Amino acid sequence: MMERFRPLLTANGLTEQQWRVIRALNENGPMEPRQISDICTISSPSMAGVLARMEAMELITKERFADDQRRILVSLTKKSIGLVRVISKDLEARYRELERVVGPEVVERVYSAIDDLLAGLE
Template identity: 30%
Template sequence: MPGSAAVPPPNRSLLLEDQLCFALYAASRAVTARYRPLLDELGLTYPQYLVMLALWERDSISVRDLGTALQLESSTLSPLLKRLEAGGLLHRERRRDDERSVAIRLTEAGAELKDRATTVPVAIGDAMGLTPEQDALAKELLRLITTNVAEDHSR
């Protein structure tokens, strides 16, 4: 088609610097490392912080729904919840209407931690140095990659 840009063939290079997976891995490690000192001040690990973010957004959530939101298996999520419960930030209780379902609720201390955590996204955003447009584009592309890879089990 005249005037349209040719789409380059997929990259078949085996050079490390050409691998998107390595760029994602290196970025993830760098960002997670940047979170560490900020979360240490809150007494949280990065996975615990993700749990707390989900609970600050929606208190009283089932373990199943939390696992879905965080894309975590219950075998990974259960130890996180136990440590957060032991730390006094949340409590778990069986639902009265469905004994098979466990509801998670923030404690007062868990809810109060939210105020102290408001500096974390700002510090991470500053460290990333992206414009609001770049931030939105990065999230959009990463969500697209996640969706495409998660749905593409047949290849």
Template identity: 50%
Template sequence: MDSQPLDLVHHRNLPLLFLQARESVFARFKPILNTAGLTEQQWRVVRALLDHGPLEPRQIGDICRLSSPSLAGILARMDDLGLVLRERLENDQRRVRVSVTPKGQALAASLAPTIEATYRELENQLGVEFIAHLYTTLDEVIAKLGTAADSEDGNW
């Protein structure tokens, strides 16, 4: 039986390119987080809470692209470390609101100068205009394609 190879040469592997770009950028920030004893996922949660204020776990998962089971473990560890506070809502005891603790805020503040310097290095290497265009392009991709939950057909 003759098997025909898949004809994938008409398109570059866009998901792989996004992943490679993400890893290239994240490699600049990983040592900072490692030094602080934070995982990438923990930092995403802290940033989301600092950027948006207290959130419910579902909202954190949506923003940070973390599954509910993963997020439950991450929040439990962060609570144990004193970085976040989980409180039941008064009007609905089934719901929880998560906020950054003063310890979590202090940790973020201590990392801020190094993180800002890393952003400046990226701007110097890639150019301020390029970075601005990249933010705009990424925002457009996200707006036009939606979130992973919107289209989970798994086609690459």
């Protein structure tokens, strides 16, 4: 599946992990790195590197909590929010094309099977 979507991310200068982080922050608002790791299923050591690169690319900002300097809050930048708008439109078009090719019923069965799998793992 990612073969259909990876070129879109690459064309916008993003890795799959970076896109997962951007999506998570866009959907949930600012979070701590540990929370992002959990949502994106990226290990904490890997997340540190991903966030450092994203900060250097001006895709995120990091801010320390006033009451606990050990804690960091990660937020999207305007640049990332713009990328969400652009990429989301293209992704939606690719999902519609996928549904056109295989049929919406097949896509719905796949989503349902994934939901069942995730529920079974909890």
